[in-house]
Amino acid sequence: MDVKTVCLGMLTQGDASGYDLKKYFESSFGHFFAAGYGSIYPALAALADQGLVSCEEVPQERKPDRKVYSITDQGRAELQAALVDPNPSHKVRSEFLAMMFFAHLLDENHIDTVLNNRVAECDRLLQSIKAFEEQAGGCDCLPSGARFVAGFGKAIASACRHYIEENRKVLVEREARDAGPKVAAG
Amino acid sequence: MDVKTVCLGMLTQGDASGYDLKKYFESSFGHFFAAGYGSIYPALAALADQGLVSCEEVPQERKPDRKVYSITDQGRAELQAALVDPNPSHKVRSEFLAMMFFAHLLDENHIDTVLNNRVAECDRLLQSIKAFEEQAGGCDCLPSGARFVAGFGKAIASACRHYIEENRKVLVEREARDAGPKVAAG
DNA sequence: GAAGTCATGTAAAATGTTACATGATTCA
DNA sequence: TGAATCATGTAACATTTTACATGACTTC
Numbered sequence: 119m120d121v122k123t124v125c126l127g128m129l130t131q132g133d134a135s136g137y138d139l140k141k142y143f144e145s146s147f148g149h150f151f152a153a154g155y156g157s158i159y160p161a162l163a164a165l166a167d168q169g170l171v172s173c174e175e176v177p178q179e180r181k182p183d184r185k186v187y188s189i190t191d192q193g194r195a196e197l198q199a200a201l202v203d204p205n206p207s208h209k210v211r212s213e214f215l216a217m218m219f220f221a222h223l224l225d226e227n228h229i230d231t232v233l234n235n236r237v238a239e240c241d242r243l244l245q246s247i248k249a250f251e252e253q254a255g256g257c258d259c260l261p262s263g264a265r266f267v268a269g270f271g272k273a274i275a276s277a278c279r280h281y282i283e284e285n286r287k288v289l290v291e292r293e294a295r296d297a298g299p300k301v302a303a304g
Numbered sequence: 305m306d307v308k309t310v311c312l313g314m315l316t317q318g319d320a321s322g323y324d325l326k327k328y329f330e331s332s333f334g335h336f337f338a339a340g341y342g343s344i345y346p347a348l349a350a351l352a353d354q355g356l357v358s359c360e361e362v363p364q365e366r367k368p369d370r371k372v373y374s375i376t377d378q379g380r381a382e383l384q385a386a387l388v389d390p391n392p393s394h395k396v397r398s399e400f401l402a403m404m405f406f407a408h409l410l411d412e413n414h415i416d417t418v419l420n421n422r423v424a425e426c427d428r429l430l431q432s433i434k435a436f437e438e439q440a441g442g443c444d445c446l447p448s449g450a451r452f453v454a455g456f457g458k459a460i461a462s463a464c465r466h467y468i469e470e471n472r473k474v475l476v477e478r479e480a481r482d483a484g485p486k487v488a489a490g
Numbered sequence: 491g492a493a494g495t496c497a498t499g500t501a502a503a504a505t506g507t508t509a510c511a512t513g514a515t516t517c518a
Numbered sequence: 519t520g521a522a523t524c525a526t527g528t529a530a531c532a533t534t535t536t537a538c539a540t541g542a543c544t545t546c
Contacts, residue, residue: 119399119402119403120532120533121533121534123402124402127402127405127406127409130406130409135497135498136497136498136499137496137497137498146405147402147405149396150396150397150398150401150402151396151397151398151401151402152395152397152534153534154534154535154536155497155498155499156499156500156534156535156536156537157533157534157535159498159499159500160499160500163499178496178497180542180543181495181496181497181542181543182496182497182498182541182542183497183498184496184497184498185497185498197406197409198409201403201406201409201410201414202414203399203403204414204417204418204421205418205421206398206399206400206402206403206418207397207398207399207400208396208398208399208400208401208422208425209338209396209397209398210335210336210337210394210395210396211336211337211338211393211395211397212336212337212392212393212394212395213305213389213392213393213394214392214393214394215336215337215394215453215456215457216305216309216310216313216333216336216337216392217305217387217389217392218449218452218453218456219313219332219333219449219450219452219453220313220316220383220387220449221447221448221449221452222447222448222449223313223316223383223384223387224387228387228388228390231390232390232391232392235390235391236394239394261407261408262407262408262474262475263404263405263406263407263408263475264405265474266404266405266407266471266474266475267401267404267405269467269471269474270401270404270464270467270468270471271401273463273464273466273467274460274463274464274467277459277460277463278456278459278460280459281455281456281459281460285452285455285456288448288451288452288455289448289449289452306504306505306506307505307506321525321526322525322526322527323524323525323526338506339506340506340507340508341525341526341527342506342507342508342509342527342528343505343506343507345526345527345528346527346528349527364524364525366514366515366516367514367515367523367524367525368513368514368524368525368526369525369526370524370525370526371525371526491546492545492546493544493545493546494543494544494545494546495542495543495544495545496541496542496543496544497540497541497542498539498540498541499538499539499540500537500538500539501536501537501538501539502535502536502537502538503534503535503536503537504533504534504535504536505532505533505534505535506531506532506533506534507530507531507532507533508529508530508531508532509528509529509530509531510527510528510529510530511526511527511528511529512525512526512527513524513525513526514523514524514525515522515523515524516521516522516523516524517520517521517522517523518519518520518521518522
């Protein structure tokens with residue numbers, strides 16, 4: 119599943135411009151599927167080429183024109199086909215963990231800074247997911263999929279934060295070397 | 305930080321061939337930084353070009369020759385420079401969550417299958433991290449960075465598994481629509 | 491006057507994935 | 519005989535990221 123498919127899915131929830139989709143990506147998809155204008159606009163153009171979306175240009179007063187896209191029947195069929203995969207991927211690429219793996223090459227102040235920044239990042243993420251839920255009207259109004267995904271993001275971000283706080287000693291106090299990580303999986 | 309940098313880091317822990325590095329990627333880096341031969345071999349060739357590693361060809365009896373790489377002083381300096389970034393990234397790209405976001409477009413059997421497969425994937429991951437820890441000799445022998453990272457992987461995989469088990473009803477029993485996710489962040 | 495929002499896009503560069511290509515040895 | 523392991527690599531392809539390019543309006 120690529121950016122094109124996700125755009126197609128977003129358009130099942132209402133017509134939108136590339137600019138709108140970027141905002142959806144930021145507010146609800148940001149933590150697990152990022153996309154910038156550089157992928158969204160070409161994706162929409164390709165979808166239009168294939169007849170999976172239609173496009174209407176809407177002139178606006180005192181603002182640039184908008185290109186509003188709608189999903190077509192063919193687009194819906196294509197989306198269904200893309201969603202049958204029983205093993206969708208879930209990939210992590212973490213420079214953070216790679217860096218921590220090489221902790222023995224770093225000085226403790228630097229490790230400390232990196233861990234603090236990562237914790238702050240988790241907090242930002244938690245805040246932004248909560249903002250998304252609230253903005254949608256107290257969370258009961260959200261479709262079940264959006265609620266599940268938001269909850270997932272919160273659970274992982276908070277597990278991440280918690281693990282770092284409980285185990286940073288492993289990395290920073292070299293004497294505590296044989297304490298071992300405190301939170302281990304059951 | 306790209307595959308080249310990670311290879312450089314791995315070579316601080318001892319000389320190795322591309323084939324060896326692939327195994328390191330699988331055993332300890334697999335869950336947060338994947339790489340295949342198609343990235344590793346070109347990375348080593350580029351590092352050698354830049355003088356960051358040196359290469360010795362070792363003929364073997366009854367086996368193909370090995371190209372064993374060692375990090376150079378210049379390579380160590382380059383690695384240090386790559387590790388100063390105070391904000392290393394941690395990116396997730398999840399077709400799984402994207403698919404679940406669009407749960408309202410899927411039938412319940414399919415959702416069920418996808419969730420089961422994801423849980424099984426978490427279990428495989430937990431097993432492989434435990435295998436890595438044990439193979440390293442009971443976990444006390446591991447450098448602190450490797451221990452921290454392994455613990456991190458286990459914590460996240462088990463949070464993921466737990467969240468899915470507790471909240472799959474949100475997606476599958478449509479009547480339970482207003483129950484909401486059970487595990488929310490504090 | 492500066493910064494931010496609205497709005498669209500292209501082009502080049504970087505990066506990674508997949509498939510292909512080869513070939514001996516070992517184990518069941 | 520077939521599958522797995524050891525061992526190296528290339529080439530085409532897909533995909534994303536980054537920088538560039540434009541321009542009006544609004545808010546501080």
